[in-house]
Amino acid sequence: MSAVSAEAAPGRTRAGGRSRPRPDGASAAPLAPRARLLPSLAAVYRAQLSRARVARIPLLFVATFQSVGIMIMMRGVVDGGDDARFVVAGSSVLVVAFVALNLLAQYFGQLRASGGLDHYATLPVPPAAVVLGAAAAYASFTVPGTAVTAVVGSLLFKLPLGHLWIIAAVVPLAGAALAGLGAALGLLAPRQELATLCGQLGMSAALLLGVLPTTHMPTLVLWARDLLPSTYGVEAMARTFDARPDWAAVAADLGVCAAVGVVSLAAATWAYRRAAVR
Amino acid sequence: MQQAAGEAVCTVRGLVKTYPAARGGRGTPGTPAVRASDGIDLDILRGEIFGLLGPNGAGKSTLVRQLTGLLRPDEGSVELLGHDLVRHPDRAARLIGYLGQESTALDELTVALAAETTGRLRGLGLREARAERDAVIEELGLGPIAGRPLKKLSGGQRRLACFAAVLVGERPVLVLDEPTTGMDPVARRAVWAAVDRRRAEHGATVLLVTHNVIEAETVLDRVAVLEQGRIIACDTPAGLKELVGDEVRVELVWRDEPPLHVPEVAALRDAATATGRRWSLRLAPAEARAAVAAVTGGPAFAALDDFTLATPSLEDVYLALGGRTEGLVKA
Numbered sequence: 001m002s003a004v005s006a007e008a009a010p011g012r013t014r015a016g017g018r019s020r021p022r023p024d025g026a027s028a029a030p031l032a033p034r035a036r037l038l039p040s041l042a043a044v045y046r047a048q049l050s051r052a053r054v055a056r057i058p059l060l061f062v063a064t065f066q067s068v069g070i071m072i073m074m075r076g077v078v079d080g081g082d083d084a085r086f087v088v089a090g091s092s093v094l095v096v097a098f099v100a101l102n103l104l105a106q107y108f109g110q111l112r113a114s115g116g117l118d119h120y121a122t123l124p125v126p127p128a129a130v131v132l133g134a135a136a137a138y139a140s141f142t143v144p145g146t147a148v149t150a151v152v153g154s155l156l157f158k159l160p161l162g163h164l165w166i167i168a169a170v171v172p173l174a175g176a177a178l179a180g181l182g183a184a185l186g187l188l189a190p191r192q193e194l195a196t197l198c199g200q201l202g203m204s205a206a207l208l209l210g211v212l213p214t215t216h217m218p219t220l221v222l223w224a225r226d227l228l229p230s231t232y233g234v235e236a237m238a239r240t241f242d243a244r245p246d247w248a249a250v251a252a253d254l255g256v257c258a259a260v261g262v263v264s265l266a267a268a269t270w271a272y273r274r275a276a277v278r
Numbered sequence: 279m280q281q282a283a284g285e286a287v288c289t290v291r292g293l294v295k296t297y298p299a300a301r302g303g304r305g306t307p308g309t310p311a312v313r314a315s316d317g318i319d320l321d322i323l324r325g326e327i328f329g330l331l332g333p334n335g336a337g338k339s340t341l342v343r344q345l346t347g348l349l350r351p352d353e354g355s356v357e358l359l360g361h362d363l364v365r366h367p368d369r370a371a372r373l374i375g376y377l378g379q380e381s382t383a384l385d386e387l388t389v390a391l392a393a394e395t396t397g398r399l400r401g402l403g404l405r406e407a408r409a410e411r412d413a414v415i416e417e418l419g420l421g422p423i424a425g426r427p428l429k430k431l432s433g434g435q436r437r438l439a440c441f442a443a444v445l446v447g448e449r450p451v452l453v454l455d456e457p458t459t460g461m462d463p464v465a466r467r468a469v470w471a472a473v474d475r476r477r478a479e480h481g482a483t484v485l486l487v488t489h490n491v492i493e494a495e496t497v498l499d500r501v502a503v504l505e506q507g508r509i510i511a512c513d514t515p516a517g518l519k520e521l522v523g524d525e526v527r528v529e530l531v532w533r534d535e536p537p538l539h540v541p542e543v544a545a546l547r548d549a550a551t552a553t554g555r556r557w558s559l560r561l562a563p564a565e566a567r568a569a570v571a572a573v574t575g576g577p578a579f580a581a582l583d584d585f586t587l588a589t590p591s592l593e594d595v596y597l598a599l600g601g602r603t604e605g606l607v608k609a
Contacts, residue, residue, distance in 0.1 A: 028360030029450060031372040035401040043398035051386040116382030122346050123399040124371040276348075 034124040044125075044133025052141045056103065063098040064145040067091040070211060071153045080157060083213040088153030089237035090210030092167065093174055093230050095145040097206035100179035101230075102199040104138045108186025109195025112275050121276035131183050131268045138182075139175025146171050150237075163240035166250070173257035174233030178206075180264025181229065187271035206230040229260040287451060287483045288345065290320035293354035295340055314340035315351065316507035323500075325477055327484040331494050331592060332504035338487045339379070339455060341504070345485065346376050346453055359450060372401075375449035377457050381428060381440050389431075389439040390415065390424040393446045400447030410446045417475075418442050418468045433460035441469055448480065455487040470497055491593045503596055510599045518595045526566040527594055530557040530573060531584040542572035555583070560594060 035043075074087045111117055120130050146167055154161050182199055189195035209225040217225065225231050236253035239245050295315040302308030314337045322328045330338045343349035345356055347363055347370030356363040363370050370376075384392040393414060397407035415424050420442055428436045441457055452473070458466045476482040488494050494501055495515045502512040511518055530536075530546075532555045538544045546569055550557035561569060566587060573582055 029373065031361070031369055032447070032449065033401040034372065035399050039403070040399050043395050047387055047391060047395040050388070050391055111382060114382040115378065115380040118348055118376075118378045118380065119383035119396075120399070121348055122371050122374065122376040122378070123396065124368070124401055125399040129399075 032124065035126070035129070037126050037129050040125045040129040041133045041136075044130055045137050048134050048137030049140065052137060056099075056141065059103060060099065060141065060145050063095045063142070064148055066098070067094050067145070067149040068152050070094070070207070071149070071156055074211065075156060078157075078213065083215070084157040084159065085238040085241040086213060086234065087211055088150065088157055088159060088241070089234045090207075090212075091153055092146050092150040092237060093170065093210055093233045094203075094207050095149055096139070096142045096171060096174050096233070097178050097203045097210075097230050099142045099145070100135070100138045100175050101182040101185075101206065102203040104135065104179050104182035105186040105189075105199030105202070106196050107134070107138075108183050108272075109189055109192045109199075110186075112187060112195075113192035117272075117276045127272045127276070128265075128269045131180075131272050132265060135176065135179035135183055135265060135268070139172060139179050142175060143167075143171055154241075159241045160243070163245060166237055166240045169254055170233045170237050170257075173254050173261060174230055176261030177229035177233075177257045177264055178202075180261055180266075180268050183268035184264055184271050187268060187275045210234045229257060229264070232256040232260075285324045286321045287324045287359055288320070288322040288485070289355075289357045290318055290345070291355045293318040293320075293341070293344060293356065294352045295344060295349065296352055313507050315344065315354075318354070318507070318509055320502060320509065320512070322483060322485060324483055325481045326499040327473065327477070327486055327497055329486045329488055329494050329498035329501040330504055331488055331491070331501050331596070333489060336504040337507040338489075338504055340507075342453055342455055342485070342487055346370050346374055373449060373451055375400075375444045375447070375452045377441055377444045377452075377454045379455050379459075381436055384440060384443060385429045385436075386427055388425050388427050389420055389442065392428060392439060393443045396443035397446035400449075402447050407446060414442045414445045414472075417445075417472055419464075434458075434462055434465050437461055438465045438468065441472075445472060445476075448476075449482075450480070451483045451485070452476070453485045453487075456489070457486070458490070458493065466493075473497075491591050491596075494592055501592070503592075503599060505599070511595070515592060518592060519590050522560070522590045522594050522598045524563060525560045525590055525594070526563050527586075527588045527590055528559045528561055528566050528569055529584075529586045529588070530559070530582065531555055532557070532581050533583045534581065537578050537581040540572070540576065540578045542569070543578050546572075560590070560597075 068091070071087055071091050078084050078087055150164050150167055151161065153159070154164065181202065185198040185202070186195040189198055205224070205228055209221070209228055210230055214222065214225070232253040236250045236257070239250050239253070293315045294313070294317055297312045297314055299311040300309045318341060330341065332338050340349065344351045345358070345363070347367030350367065351364060354364070358370065358373055361369045361373065387395065390411060393411040394407050397410055398404065402410065415421055418438055418441070420439060423431060423435060428439050431439065437457065437460055441454070444452065444454070458469055461469070473484055477484070486498065498515055500512065500514050501518065502509045503518070504510070511521070534555070536543060536547070536557070538547065546557070546559060549561070550559045559569065570585065570587060572578060573585065
C-alpha cells in the first residue's frame with residue numbers, strides 16, 4: 001500500500017494508510033473499528049427511547065393534556081371554519097414542539113453541563129449518530145400524543161378525519177426540524193438554564209404562533225410565524241382538513257420542514273462536536 | 279499473547295494545560311489562570327496498573343482528559359500505542375476504555391441496556407455486544423440488578439454498572455477515574471478481579487486515578503504523585519515509601535486536653551500535627567518506642583483515649599514530599 005512508507009512494520013495496514021509508523025520504526029497498535037453510523041444510530045435511538053419510556057411518560061401526558069386543553073379553551077373563541085383547522089393542527093404540532101424542541105434542548109443542556117457528553121466523546125461513535133438517534137427517539141415519542149390530539153381535535157371541531165394520516169409525515173418532518181433546533185440550542189447554550197429557557201421560549205412561540213388565528217396578527221408577528229419551522233407543519237396539516245386538499249402546497253410546506261430539519265440537524269451535529277471536545 | 283514488560287504503552291512529554299482566568303460575576307469572585315498541567319512527563323508500561331495519586335484539584339482529571347482525547351493540551355505530546363493523540367484525539371476512543379466520574383449519559387438506562395449500548399457504540403455488532411454484555415454482567419455479579427435503571431441504584435452499584443459498560447468491547451488500555459468510589463468491599467473485589475483478568479489474558483494496561491491511599495498501595499504497580507499540576511514523585515509504592523525511610527507513624531488521641539504538664543508529652547508537641555484531639559507524629563523507631571512508653575505509662579495514660587503505631591503510608595510520602603494532606607482519603 002503506497003501511503004505507508006517503507007519502514008512501516010508489516011502486518012499492520014489499514015484502509016487509507018492513516019496510521020503512520022513511529023519515528024523509532026515500531027508500528028502503531030491496531031485501532032479498534034469505529035462504530036458505523038446506522039448501527040450506532042439504532043443503538044442510540046433504542047437507548048433514548050427506553051430512557052424516554054422510563055422518565056418521560058408523565059411529560060407526554062402533560063403535553064397531550066395541554067394541547068387538548070387549549071383546543072377546549074379555543075372552542076369558545078373559534079367557531080369552526082379556517083381558524084378551527086389551525087387550532088387543531090397547531091395543538092397537534094405543539095406536542096411535537098413540547099417534546100422535540102423543549103425536552104431535547106433540556107436534555108442536551110443537562111448532558112453537556114454535567115459532563116455526560118464525555119461518555120459519547122470517548123466512544124468511537126459518529127457525532128451524527130448521537131444527535132440523530134436522540135432526535136429521532138424524541139420525535140417518535142411524540143407520535144401517540146400528536147395522534148390523540150389530532151383525533152380529539154377533529155371530533156371536537158367536527159373536522160374530517162379522512163386525511164389525518166398526514167401526521168405520519170408531519171411528525172417526522174416537523175419533528176426533525178424541531179428536534180434539530182432543540183438539540184442545537186441545548187448544545188450551544190453557554191449555560192444549562194439558558195438551554196432550558198430557550199427550549200421553553202421556542203415551545204411558547206410554537207404554541208402562540210401555531211394555534212392563534214392569523215387573521216388578527218400584526219405583520220411583525222406574522223414574519224416571526226414564518227420563521228418558525230413548526231408553522232410549516234401546522235400549515236401542511238391544516239390544509240389536509242379540506243375536502244380536496246391542495247397536495248402540492250402540503251408537499252411544499254413539508255419540504256420546508258424537511259429542509260429546516262436537515263440544516264438544524266447538521267447544526268446540532270456541529271454543535272455536538274464542538275461541545276464534546278474542548 | 280504475553281508482551282515483554284518494560285515497553286512503554288503511553289509516553290507523555292512536556293504536557294502543559296492552562297485554564298484561562300475567569301472573570302468574576304455577580305457574587306462570584308474571579309479566578310486567576312490555573313496551570314492544571316505544568317510540564318508533565320510520564321511513561322506508562324505495558325500491562326501495569328499505573329496510578330495517579332493526589333488531592334482534589336491536583337490536576338489528575340485534567341491530565342486524564344488530555345490522555346483520552348477529551349481536552350487538547352496547550353503544549354507537549356501524548357503518544358499512546360504508537361499513535362499521536364494530540365494530532366489525532368479521535369483515535370483515543372479506539373484504543374481506550376474510559377470510565378469517567380459522571381454517569382449522566384447512562385443514568386436512565388437499565389444496567390443491561392447501558393452495557394449493551396456502550397458496546398454497540400464501541401463498534402460491536404448486536405450479537406457480540408449482547409454476548410459481551412451477558413458475560414460482563416455475570417463476571418461482576420450484576421445479574422440481580424441487570425434490569426434496573428442506573429438512577430435507582432446506590433452510588434456504588436451505579437459505579438459498578440458504569441464499570442461494566444467500560445468492559446464491553448475490549449480495549450488494550452483502560453483509564454479509570456476513581457472507579458471504586460462508594461463501592462462496598464465485594465464490589466471493589468469484583469472490579470480488581472476483572473482488571474487482573476484483563477491484564478493476565480490480554481496484557482491490558484490500566485491507568486487509575488485515585489485519591490484513596492490504601493487502594494493505591496494495594497493495587498498499583500507504580501504511582502505518580504501529583505501536586506498542583508506537577509508530578510512530584512513517580513515510583514512503585516514500596517519505592518516511594520523508602521523515601522521516608524524507616525520512620526514510624528504514631529497517632530495519639532487524647533480524651534480531652536493533652537497533658538502538657540507531663541514533660542515527655544510536652545516534648546512531643548512540637549513534632550506533632552494536631553487535628554482536634556488527635557496528634558499525628560512521624561518518628562524514628564526508637565523515638566516512637568520511647569513516645570509510646572511515655573504515654574502508656576504514668577499520668578499521661580489517664581488522658582489518652584487511643585493510640586496507633588503504623589509503618590509509613592503513601593500519605594506520609596506525600597507529606598514528606600511537601601504535599602498538602604487535605605483531599606487524600608484513608609479508607
